[in-house]
Amino acid sequence: ETGVTQTPRHLVMGMTNKKSLKCEQHLGHNAMYWYKQSAKKPLELMFVYNFKEQTENNSVPSRFSPECPNSSHLFLHLHTLQPEDSALYLCASSQDLPGSPTGELFFGEGSRLTVL
Amino acid sequence: DAKTTQPPSMDCAEGRAANLPCNHSTISGNEYVYWYRQIHSQGPQYIIHGLKNNETNEMASLIITEDRKSSTLILPHATLRDTAVYYCIVNSWGAAGNKLTFGGGTRVLVKP
Numbered sequence: 225e226t227g228v229t230q231t232p233r234h235l236v237m238g239m240t241n242k243k244s245l246k247c248e249q250h251l252g253h254n255a256m257y258w259y260k261q262s263a264k265k266p267l268e269l270m271f272v273y274n275f276k277e278q279t280e281n282n283s284v285p286s287r288f289s290p291e292c293p294n295s296s297h298l299f300l301h302l303h304t305l306q307p308e309d310s311a312l313y314l315c316a317s318s319q320d321l322p323g324s325p326t327g328e329l330f331f332g333e334g335s336r337l338t339v340l
Numbered sequence: 341d342a343k344t345t346q347p348p349s350m351d352c353a354e355g356r357a358a359n360l361p362c363n364h365s366t367i368s369g370n371e372y373v374y375w376y377r378q379i380h381s382q383g384p385q386y387i388i389h390g391l392k393n394n395e396t397n398e399m400a401s402l403i404i405t406e407d408r409k410s411s412t413l414i415l416p417h418a419t420l421r422d423t424a425v426y427y428c429i430v431n432s433w434g435a436a437g438n439k440l441t442f443g444g445g446t447r448v449l450v451k452p
Contacts, residue, residue, distance in 0.1 A: 226383065226385075228383075259442075266442045266443055266444055266445070267384070267442040268442075269439060269440070269441065272439065280439060314383050314384070316383070316384075328386040328389075329376070329384070329386060329440060330386070331383030331384050331385070332383050333382060333383050334382075334383055
């Protein structure tokens with residue numbers, strides 16, 4: 225148990241569906257992240273939020289839409305996905321203070337997405 | 341692209357020390373070296389990080405060369421549960437938000 229909870233753990237969706245992934249952290253951290261892990265590929269950073277503000281969008285297609293309503297919650301809204309978007313989506317959080325070494329990232333268990 | 345180079349895989353014997361190398365020849369002065377591991381079907385787990393001094397915690401030791409161009413993660417007494425992919429990452433600090441870039445890592449198999 226890392227203090228970062230992701231739901232659902234598994235999701236199967238069609239290409240025309242709209243679904244959302246949810247991440248919640250109970251650690252009091254100020255930064256939250258979405259990573260994508262495809263089969264046989266390294267983890268790819270998708271989005272970074274710091275104090276609810278998006279500070280990084282790593283050229284992610286618009287069919288992935290993040291939302292960070294507060295520092296404890298992060299969503300990834302999915303619509304009109306492609307089969308190649310099937311992957312493990314990992315959420316993480318950290319306590320990052322400007323001018324200080326990067327805080328340790330705490331990862332959730334991931335949401336495994338299959339797009340049919 | 342990842343700024344580190346690691347061997348793709350290595351085996352080690354249970355109970356023995358596992359020494360995982362990492363090359364980061366282009367590391368800059370304000371970049372730290374981080375190690376994470378990912379056990380199958382789980383999210384990555386932080387192990388240790390350092391700037392230039394050697395570091396030790398309850399999980400591992402980190403040895404950084406004097407020129408900082410390479411480092412070694414040492415698992416002092418490997419167990420079967422240490423079987424995982426180990427990632428060496430360099431990252432700077434200062435700006436808000438973390439941008440850890442994961443490479444392919446080293447797949448470590450601990451054998452009985």
